Amino acid sequence: MTTGKQYVDSVFEKVKAQNGHEAEFLQAVEEVFNSLIPVFDKYPKYIEENILERMVEPERIVSFRVPWVDDKGNVQVNRGFRVQFSSAIGPYKGGLRFHPSVNQSIIKFLGFEQIFKNSLTGQPIGGGKGGSNFDPKGKSDNEIMRFCQSFMTELSKHIGADTDVPAGDIGVGGREIGYLYGQYKRLRNEYTGVLTGKGLTYGGSLARTEATGYGAVYFAEQMLKARGENFEGKIALVSGSGNVAIYATEKLHALGAKVVAVSDSSGYVYDEDGIDVELLKDIKEVKRARIVEYANARPNAKFIPVGEGSIWDNKADLAFPCATQNEINEEQAKTLVANGVIAVSEGANMPSTLEAIDVFLNAGVSFGPAKAANAGGVAVSALEMAQNSQRTPWSFEEVDAKLYDIMKGIYENSAAAAKEFGQEGNLVLGANVAGFLKVAEAMSAQGVV
Ligand code: GLU
Numbered sequence: 001m002t003t004g005k006q007y008v009d010s011v012f013e014k015v016k017a018q019n020g021h022e023a024e025f026l027q028a029v030e031e032v033f034n035s036l037i038p039v040f041d042k043y044p045k046y047i048e049e050n051i052l053e054r055m056v057e058p059e060r061i062v063s064f065r066v067p068w069v070d071d072k073g074n075v076q077v078n079r080g081f082r083v084q085f086s087s088a089i090g091p092y093k094g095g096l097r098f099h100p101s102v103n104q105s106i107i108k109f110l111g112f113e114q115i116f117k118n119s120l121t122g123q124p125i126g127g128g129k130g131g132s133n134f135d136p137k138g139k140s141d142n143e144i145m146r147f148c149q150s151f152m153t154e155l156s157k158h159i160g161a162d163t164d165v166p167a168g169d170i171g172v173g174g175r176e177i178g179y180l181y182g183q184y185k186r187l188r189n190e191y192t193g194v195l196t197g198k199g200l201t202y203g204g205s206l207a208r209t210e211a212t213g214y215g216a217v218y219f220a221e222q223m224l225k226a227r228g229e230n231f232e233g234k235i236a237l238v239s240g241s242g243n244v245a246i247y248a249t250e251k252l253h254a255l256g257a258k259v260v261a262v263s264d265s266s267g268y269v270y271d272e273d274g275i276d277v278e279l280l281k282d283i284k285e286v287k288r289a290r291i292v293e294y295a296n297a298r299p300n301a302k303f304i305p306v307g308e309g310s311i312w313d314n315k316a317d318l319a320f321p322c323a324t325q326n327e328i329n330e331e332q333a334k335t336l337v338a339n340g341v342i343a344v345s346e347g348a349n350m351p352s353t354l355e356a357i358d359v360f361l362n363a364g365v366s367f368g369p370a371k372a373a374n375a376g377g378v379a380v381s382a383l384e385m386a387q388n389s390q391r392t393p394w395s396f397e398e399v400d401a402k403l404y405d406i407m408k409g410i411y412e413n414s415a416a417a418a419k420e421f422g423q424e425g426n427l428v429l430g431a432n433v434a435g436f437l438k439v440a441e442a443m444s445a446q447g448v449v
Pocket residue numbers: 093094095096165166167168169170196349374375377378379381
């Protein structure tokens with residue numbers, strides 16, 4: 001009889017042989033596969049049905065040309081993607097990322113993670129992801145609009161409110177979703193909830209903007225509670241300064257912690273007085289400026305450019321990586337542990353390398369992996385879909401209360417799965433297993449499709 005380890009190893013060998021050049025995708029797959037070995041020992045039928053090899057192959061990948069004209073009249077070309085990974089438990093769901101680093105490996109790692117994350121939310125949403133190597137930085141509003149219209153002209157052929165519902169991710173916020181939605185509506189002549197993260201005047205949900213950041217803090221609250229702690233008086237580092245970082249900071253302050261540092265791709269700022277969230281919002285959401293502007297506007301804040309230090313060099317009790325993938329390596333994890341960090345809650349997708357995760361787990365740090373800790377964003381996206389289908393908006397309090405319960409539920413299910421499979425406290429294993437089981441059961445019930 002094939003053991004769980006033999007099965008997982010053999011599928012991983014095939015995945016490596018076929019996707020050897022996709023480093024980020026392989027990293028995301030390896031993390032999940034390592035967790036699933038005991039699951040296959042317990043449920044051999046999933047080996048017989050070859051669930052893993054089916055799950056790791058996207059149902060569909062669309063790659064397309066995005067031509068657009070810049071303000072100088074030059075014709076530009078970017079590459080667009082949509083990976084429709086799994087529709088086992090609901091329509092494909094996941095964000096769009098516009099960033100120069102986007103390639104098929106990045107989109108596949110994000111789409112693969114999304115399957116398990118979306119499953120953990122308890123909402124009926126499958127896994128997908130998309131984006132483009134377009135760089136929104138330095139582009140005018142008109143250039144962004146023309147790009148979004150061109151991108152949607154192709155994407156609209158592949159999505160729909162009951163098929164695939166994209167949203168934002170890095171480089172795609174309210175402005176971009178607006179342009180994308182306008183073009184979809186014009187092409188299809190239908191007013192449906194085909195995108196989430198929409199503006200509040202045209203079908204968006206209250207608390208969607210805040211959801212990922214708030215959710216990562218609600219998740220951390222559960223981890224702290226399990227060790228008899230809370231946020232009162234805790235010092236926190238929050239990397240990034242986008243939507244996730246801003247609202248994680250806001251909620252941390254509301255619950256009694258002090259965030260002393262935030263960052264962007266040019267460097268980080270350290271503010272011993274605590275980050276002024278309103279100032280940060282003005283610089284990042286309104287002016288779309290660089291983080292150095294924050295230090296220029298605050299008496300005790302200093303700016304440390306990239307190359308002269310890392311946000312993770314600083315002493316703190318809590319770390320919230322909310323910027324991007326692989327932003328904490330093994331050395332940085334060791335520094336955080338040496339400086340006394342007790343909890344890490346991942347607001348970004350895959351921000352810790354596999355080696356960094358091992359450092360945290362071995363040191364007894366409470367570690368909230370991305371697919372659990374940052375699931376609040378997509379969870380509220382699912383609530384936005386529900387409101388769109390009902391054609392009834394819910395209040396901020398109602399959505400926020402549901403978000404809180406969802407995050408608490410994800411923590412409890414992940415903790416319970418970790419315990420059941422003999423690794424109490426290992427939320428990486430717990431989240432992977434809990435997310436996997438629902439999708440596997442649905443696939444099993446639906447036959448070989
Ligand atoms: N991009 C977010 C994520 O990584 C949100 C996706 C969504 O709302 O569909 O989960």
